[in-house]
Amino acid sequence: MANRILARQRLPFGDTFGTKPFPMTQRLGLWAGSTALLLGVLTNPAFAKDPFRTSNPKPIGDKTEAAFKAIFEKGDYSPKTLELLDQAAAKEGGEPLVYALKATLAFMQRDGGTFTTNATMTRETAEKLATSDPLRGNLYIAVGNFLEAASTINSQGMVRGMPTALGKVQDAFKKLDEAEKVSPNDPELNLVKGAMDLMLAVNVSLPLSNPDQAIERLEQKAGPKYIADRSLAWGYRDLKKLDKAVASVDRALAVTPDNPEVQYLKGQILYKQGKFSDSIKFFEDALKKEGQLPAGLVSQIKRELRLANQRAQASKKP
Numbered sequence: 001m002a003n004r005i006l007a008r009q010r011l012p013f014g015d016t017f018g019t020k021p022f023p024m025t026q027r028l029g030l031w032a033g034s035t036a037l038l039l040g041v042l043t044n045p046a047f048a049k050d051p052f053r054t055s056n057p058k059p060i061g062d063k064t065e066a067a068f069k070a071i072f073e074k075g076d077y078s079p080k081t082l083e084l085l086d087q088a089a090a091k092e093g094g095e096p097l098v099y100a101l102k103a104t105l106a107f108m109q110r111d112g113g114t115f116t117t118n119a120t121m122t123r124e125t126a127e128k129l130a131t132s133d134p135l136r137g138n139l140y141i142a143v144g145n146f147l148e149a150a151s152t153i154n155s156q157g158m159v160r161g162m163p164t165a166l167g168k169v170q171d172a173f174k175k176l177d178e179a180e181k182v183s184p185n186d187p188e189l190n191l192v193k194g195a196m197d198l199m200l201a202v203n204v205s206l207p208l209s210n211p212d213q214a215i216e217r218l219e220q221k222a223g224p225k226y227i228a229d230r231s232l233a234w235g236y237r238d239l240k241k242l243d244k245a246v247a248s249v250d251r252a253l254a255v256t257p258d259n260p261e262v263q264y265l266k267g268q269i270l271y272k273q274g275k276f277s278d279s280i281k282f283f284e285d286a287l288k289k290e291g292q293l294p295a296g297l298v299s300q301i302k303r304e305l306r307l308a309n310q311r312a313q314a315s316k317k318p
Helices: 002-008 024-033 062-073 079-091 096-108 112-129 134-182 187-203 211-220 225-238 242-255 260-272 276-287 295-316
Strands: none
Touching: 062 079, 062 096, 079 096, 096 112, 096 134, 112 134, 134 187, 187 211, 187 225, 211 225, 225 242, 225 260, 242 260, 260 276, 260 295, 276 295
16 A cells, blocks of 8 residues: 555646646655645744643744745745755754755755755754654654655665655654654644545545545645645645636635745636636746746746646637
8 A cells, every 4th residue: 555655646736737746755755845835934023932732832933934935935946045045953953843844845956965965964853852852852763764765766766765665654643653642732743644545545545545534634634724724725636626726726825925936826726617718827827936936946936837728729729
C-alpha cells in the first residue's frame, strides 16, 4: 500500500489541465517538500507569534514570524525571504519550522544539497524540541521524515531509494499519531493531518478511502481558518465539487488577497468550471508577482494561462 501512495501522490496544485505531469520522483519530492505548506505556517494577524492557537500559544521568534509572512501571506520565495530564514536560523535555531521552510525553498529552487541538509536539520531540531514540547516535536519529526524521504528519492532514484523512503514515511505517520495522542484537538495538528488525509483520499485509490473525515477535520478543528480553506479549495477542486471549491478559495483570498499562489488556485478552479475568460484574470494577477515565485511554478502558470486563452477564444467562435 505504501508503494501505491508514494507512486500516485500529487501536489494539491499542479498539472490539472492535461499538460505534462511531473515525473514520479518529483511527485514524491513535491509532496514531501510541500509538507511545510500543509502545516499552515501562515501568520494570522490576530495571533501574535502563534498562528494556530488563541490559548496556550507556542513561542515563535520574530525572524521566523517575518519569514512566515513573506512566504505565506505574500507568496514571496525570493532571496530576500531566504535571508530572513538565515537570520531566523541564527537567532532562533531551536525552532524546527525554520529548517522545514528552508528545505521547502531549496526544493522549489532545485537545490538538492541545501534541501537535504535542512531536511535533516528539521528532524534533528524537532527531536530536541520533543523533550519539552512533545506535540510540536513529534509533529516536526514527522515533517523531517517526509522531507528526508523526498531527499532520498531525489538523490538515489526511485528503485534504490524506495526502501529507505518508505521507512521514513512510515516513521512520519507514527510520529503524527504520537502527536495526536498529546493533543487530539490541536488546530496545527489537525491542519496537517486534515490536509494530508484529504490529499490521500482524493488522489490515491485505496479501499475505504473517504475524504469526508478529512474535510470535517479541516472545517471544524484546523487553524488558522484561511489555510484550512485553501486546503479545502484544492480538495473540492479535485473532487469536482467546484462551487464549494470557489467558496473556499474566496475565503482564503479574503485574508491573503496578494498571495499569487491563491490567485493561481482560483484561476484553476474557474477554468475547471468552464469559465475560461474569468480564469485569465487570476492567472495574470499571479504572474504580476512572478519575480517572487520559483521559475518552475511561473512556467506552469504561463502554460495554463495559454490554455485558458485558447479555450476562451475557441468558445467565442460561432
